[in-house]
Amino acid sequence: MTRSMKAFIDKNDIYVYEAWKYALTPLDVDICSEKPKALDSKNNFDLWYEDYDSYDFDNREKLARYVYSYVYRKAITRKNYLDSTIKQYRVKRPDSILHTSWPEGYFLELDYAEFLDDSLDECWDLKQELIDNENGTKLFIIKPALGDRAHGIHIFRTQNELQTILDKQEQETDDDCQMREYLVQEYIADPQLFKGHKFHLRVYVVAIGKLKVYLNKKALMLCSGSKYDPDNHFDLKSHLTNTCYQGEEAIVREFDLENGLVDCDSDFKVPLNVDRIYNQIKSTISDLFEAAIGQPMGFQPLPNAFEFYGLDFLVTSSNDVKLLEVNAYPDFKQTGPLKHVVYQMFADTARILLGNGELQVLECVLDS
Template identity: 45%
Template sequence: MRVLITNDDGPPNDEFSPYVGPFVRYLRQNYPEWQLTVCVPHVQRSWIGKAHFAGKSLSAQFLYSKIDAEDNLCLGPFVQPQVPLEGSKLPRNRQNPEVSGDDIEWILVDGTPASCANIGLYHLCEKPFDLVISGPNVGRNTSSAYISSSGTVGAAMEAVITGRTKAIALSWAYFNGLKHFDSKTMDLAAQKSMQVVTYLYHNWNDATDLYSVNVPLSNSLCSDTPAVFAPIWENRWDAIFEGPKVAREQSGGEIEDGVEGQMITFKWAPFKKSHTNSQYSAATATDRDVIEAKKTSVTPLRATFKEVEGLVGQLSLSPTKGTNYFVITVDNGDYLYGPLSRAVSKHLPQFRIVSELPCTPVTSIFHYGEYEHLNVDKLATDANDYFANSYIYRKALIRKHYLAHTIHAYIVKYPDSILSQAALETFPLELDYAEFLDDALDENWELRQELKKQDKWWIVKPGMSDKGQGIRVFKTINDLQAIFDSFDEDSTDDEGEFFDDNKVIISQLRHFIVQEYLADPLLLPSMGNKKFHIRCYISCRGALEVYVYDRMLALFAPSAFKPLDGEKFSPTELKDLECHLTNTCLQSKKHERRELSVAEFDALLDISPENKLKIKEQIHSIAREIFLAALKVNAVNFQPLPNAFETYGVDFLVDSHFNVKLLEINAYPDFKQTGEELKGLIEELFQHTVSQLIVPFFNNTTPQSSENFVKVLEYAPHNW
């Protein structure tokens, strides 16, 4: 599809034309199948209608900007094109090394918007265009007074009058004089604009020459903002100039009215007087009313400045039938967005990447996002058309107290399982308030007896928290009571920022686990003898295959490990806990060079290749057994689906004898813990995720292992 972009505000400029740059970048990033040509006036040409400079020959200049730029800076201007371009009518004999073929080319013409449209349609490309988009205009184009003066609408009219193509005049209406917004809001405006544009293009009304579209640019803009057909508000101008003023010809300074012999001037002031006359009753929502309600107005027009009658009501922005959509409801600034979108573009080129769920069913949808963003009803009932990156029921694994129950039940049934050695002794504990601890231990008699022995150290964790919140180390019942009492206290840690967010409210969590503490962790001299845990990404697909990603992370505590000493260690002194917790999310700005807290496991110097292999083989076996356990003994709370996959961040400890212990399983893991230096690890993870776990959903191929991805389980429950 060939599309010509023009406007009346000129090239990207922070003050006069702040919207066209983000809009064109959005098109290039999200509609790669579109062939764009951008031809705009070299300066702002607003309020000029469908005018041409009669008798004037026009010249072109060229600017270039990056597709991933975050500002309006451009390279140029140049008097000739700087890169070859297939299908261009312009002479292109020069290639500038500073300009990439992927850059956005801005063709600047020293004429009017209508002239840019005419030149673009007839002289810039060998093949005809399918659509002209004029805009986005800075501000609204509603009412007959504005539309008849608009250079944005004028350029669209020029495209229609030439008889060459369909045209849409697009405006982004700001409110209360606030026209500058962050990139997220402008991306949302671009997304909403393209919903309307694609709908109109595929559902064009034969009586319509062009459409005037106004998108409300405000902080209230969202994916659910409706688009509504609306007639023009038939208003009329009052005075749009102030005056007269008598000014000195030379200095231009104002003097008293009526001084003979001096120049008389009228000051441009179009917004100071109200507009008059409207032929519609209060019950009719005109384009002005729709945009004031912060909805998108869509006005079908003839080239006679009269709207087409008969189109009323809200638009149903249905996607084009037959389109495959990859919906990513993750902020495009998120750490994982880049690796994921690049993998989708490479391995699923037939899928259009969008940021919201289409309104009606299409051929196929894969939805990647946080659990709360997924349509769990469709996931459960629409296994042929809707696919997602999460199962619905997986509490058996991701809730700590459920995981403890899953492991315990499985070991009882299968005592020879590796989980009997890999799982630290764990007891669930339910508690509403600190003063009820004694009652809770009465109900958990086995735990009370273990704590009375005082020959082990224990760690207490909230069953449903994350990021290390509420974790404490203790030895006795009195220690545990002191810990819960400290949670109920309204105090803060004055020692520093390390545990700023580490406190919890007992009554809001209730479920805790008490787990045997690994007192002899593997320590590495080259890493400062700091305690560490292994973060391994384990992916499940369908119902059920399990893959282990062998490029694992080692996450280190911020300070050197100190053996627990009952005489010196205080369970409520947070500084004493610092060397025992390896959650990087707890490590604040005061711990400089935080990247040293994360390393790739294979790069660790103090572990021999043989022992690294031993550790990985244990992880493979544990991964196989823990998912089998969830299926066999807690199937109510783990129900894998044939149209879903899920990647978990699974944490392991290693003791001084290279024995691996399972810590916890995290859904929707925080990939940014990897850091920038190891981002290639996540890049490879998502390349494999898309190519081997997602693509087979749509082409009936069999997922494959690869060098760093090992299939550890293929479960066939009815294979008898």
């Protein structure tokens, strides 16, 4: 008699729980939301999903046939490590798309704002860039290496402006020692616009085993809260496109990577070249995860594990894509009424792991 399949799905995130319920029910998988008191191979779970901080990583092999989340993935999820991973990969691969789809970055380590000069001495390339930019022709963006939800992101032109930003940030926190790690990049000042608003594409991927990477062809387009104003870099609502920064006024649209923005294609600054955008995103994702494999201390794909990632891409006015960041445990709730974008991805993932059948939205972009 064939054993029925079962999955443990933590109810801590009800949105994700409902997505798994949608994906697993058609495969006749029994869903358990109460963690077994004893973990051993007799549990016979086929899939296990819970929050990263709750895992008993020492007993992963006993949890299930497939366990959500790799143990180590900071090589792509921590911004300064991501920059290093990409730079090391590009050195021996002059034809990689990562030369153009990843903006040049500089690692800045800073204890206190008053020591910015000393930190810049340790980051000579950035210091020289700022010296050369005293006339303010370039914009730069600073991002905390471990930041999320747009916290700590600022745009500046000169060292004096950066000093002002850091001084203010230090005054607004009670921490005795700041000890911050930052990634500084040249700001992409020529974005494609939708109805005058800057936007980025949130693209979901699922990495499985050691290692296949699948791209969700259904993406999201997230817009800035106010119209893009290149002459006012202090108005972050004009420049930042994170939904958490926009609050309840966030504009989120469905973007089909094969066909473009759903229900509308005429309100862009310049006509979209969807094929160009799609192909660049696929190539960037493929090279990115291949680069991650080369960093075993920071990225260790495991044969019985899988994980979703949310990758953010900016589209320029030339229809080129720029990778902004990679997020583990992405906030799926930001899909709002477009939950089918996520639900269909969960369903395809369940088919790959536990079932069979034709994939609806996932496309394999790397099979290592």
